Amino acid sequence: MSDFQLTDLEKIIAERAAAKDGDSWTVRLLARGTKKVAEKFGEEAVETIVAAVAKDKSDLRDEAADTLYHLLVLLHSRGVKLDDVMEELSKRTAQSGVAEKEARAKSKKKAD
Secondary structure (H helix, E strand, C coil): CCCCCHHHHHHHHHHHHHHCCCCCHHHHHHHCCHHHHHHHHHHHHHHHHHHHHCCCHHHHHHHHHHHHHHHHHHHHHCCCCHHHHHHHHHHHCCCCHHHHHHHHHHHHHHHC
16 A cells, blocks of 8 residues: 555645746646636546446546646645545535435535
């Protein structure tokens, strides 16, 4: 088991973004704007789905890593911290997934 955590990756992304090193994929991607970052995240998510459906474990592992990286870059581009996402997930685990989804749907209907 690796000691590497998503928080480590989040820190690396923030450091590279701040350094503005032209050789960094992170910097180049962020320079293109949030829309392009989001598109790249979507592309990687689709590639992850394709690998999962193809039942190729090594491709799925690799594409999942790409997807997680690009998700963290997307969060960074919008100023959302991984801790905030983890806190939200923690709240959601306090109830069943079905109850949580129903509560969100009711809340959304009230907002509309």
